[in-house]
Amino acid sequence: SVYIINKAGGLIYDEDFTFNKITEEHTWQEHPVPLVFTADTGKVLVKFGEFAGVKPGYSVIAVNRQSVNGTMGPGDKPIVDIINNPESYPLTLTFGKGKVVANEKLMLASMFHSLYAIASKISPVESSSGIKELQTDEFVLNCFQTITGVKFFCDS
Amino acid sequence: MFCTTGNGKDQKRTEMSQEEEFKLVYGMLYSLKSFVSRISPATSDSFQSYQTNNYKLSMYETPSGVKFVMNTSLDWTSNMIKEILHDLYKEVYVEYAVRNPLLSLQESIDSELF
Numbered sequence: 001s002v003y004i005i006n007k008a009g010g011l012i013y014d015e016d017f018t019f020n021k022i023t024e025e026h027t028w029q030e031h032p033v034p035l036v037f038t039a040d041t042g043k044v045l046v047k048f049g050e051f052a053g054v055k056p057g058y059s060v061i062a063v064n065r066q067s068v069n070g071t072m073g074p075g076d077k078p079i080v081d082i083i084n085n086p087e088s089y090p091l092t093l094t095f096g097k098g099k100v101v102a103n104e105k106l107m108l109a110s111m112f113h114s115l116y117a118i119a120s121k122i123s124p125v126e127s128s129s130g131i132k133e134l135q136t137d138e139f140v141l142n143c144f145q146t147i148t149g150v151k152f153f154c155d156s
Numbered sequence: 157m158f159c160t161t162g163n164g165k166d167q168k169r170t171e172m173s174q175e176e177e178f179k180l181v182y183g184m185l186y187s188l189k190s191f192v193s194r195i196s197p198a199t200s201d202s203f204q205s206y207q208t209n210n211y212k213l214s215m216y217e218t219p220s221g222v223k224f225v226m227n228t229s230l231d232w233t234s235n236m237i238k239e240i241l242h243d244l245y246k247e248v249y250v251e252y253a254v255r256n257p258l259l260s261l262q263e264s265i266d267s268e269l270f
Contacts, residue, residue, distance in 0.1 A: 001197075055199075055200075057200065097196075097198060097199045100194070100195065108191060108194060111187060112191060115184060115191065118184045119206065119208055119213075120208065122177065122180060122181055123208065123210055123211055127210075128208045128209060128210040128211060130208060131207070132208055133206065133207050134192075134205075134206040134207075135206065136196065136201050136202060136204050137201050137202055138196055139196060139201070155197070
């Protein structure tokens with residue numbers, strides 16, 4: 001995904017090219033699912049409980065193999081209601097990393113803007129630019145800042 | 157926290173005291189970790205290193221929460237750095253710092269060998 005940040009640190013453009021790699025899928029036959037869900041950040045997250053590889057932080061991306069839309073499942077019914085309703089069992093839930101919500105993207109962009117500035121301040125060498133490349137276990141993030149202060153960054 | 161300057165000609169380009177710099181670095185690492193875990197397309201991820209046009213900062217975090225941070229020049233490969241940091245933890249920190257019953261947790265580590 002690509003993000004463009006303006007001089008003040010606000011997100012002006014973003015584009016998402018990643019698609020969900022399905023990570024865990026499970027079918028439950030009876031009502032109590034041994035996981036606690038929370039639905040306040042625009043997607044249904046596993047808040048507590050661990051089961052067959054599904055840990056807190058995973059979010060529901062498909063119900064009965066139909067992909068969800070935010071907190072609404074197929075047929076526009078809230079997913080939490082589907083899970084709590086004993087009549088919808090046997091139920092198949094697919095878990096993965098949910099899509100980043102628009103609000104969260106704004107937050108992440110401004111976070112990055114500040115981190116970029118701090119990186120150039122704590123440099124042991126005299127003058128340094130900010131973060132050009134950031135590496136983690138799973139992805140690499142590259143950033144380019146123009147002379148007008150606009151930043152382009154993308155992860156790959 | 158323990159800090160050593162690897163480069164002899166270290167010029168202070170800001171007016172920050174060492175203690176303030178420590179706090180800044182720690183705050184930055186904390187925010188970086190959180191940023192990485194949220195933006196990552198994988199379900200669980202942790203920050204390893206970043207580089208600017210002048211230096212490269214690498215971090216190795218142990219499961220107990222101790223973080224080893226190192227600033228290097230750009231030509232070091234990340235595999236080498238990771239190995240060094242891991243060895244630093246294994247050989248030096250565990251042997252001398254952890255197993256030293258006289259060392260309290262809050263004071264910075266003075267041991268010369270370290």
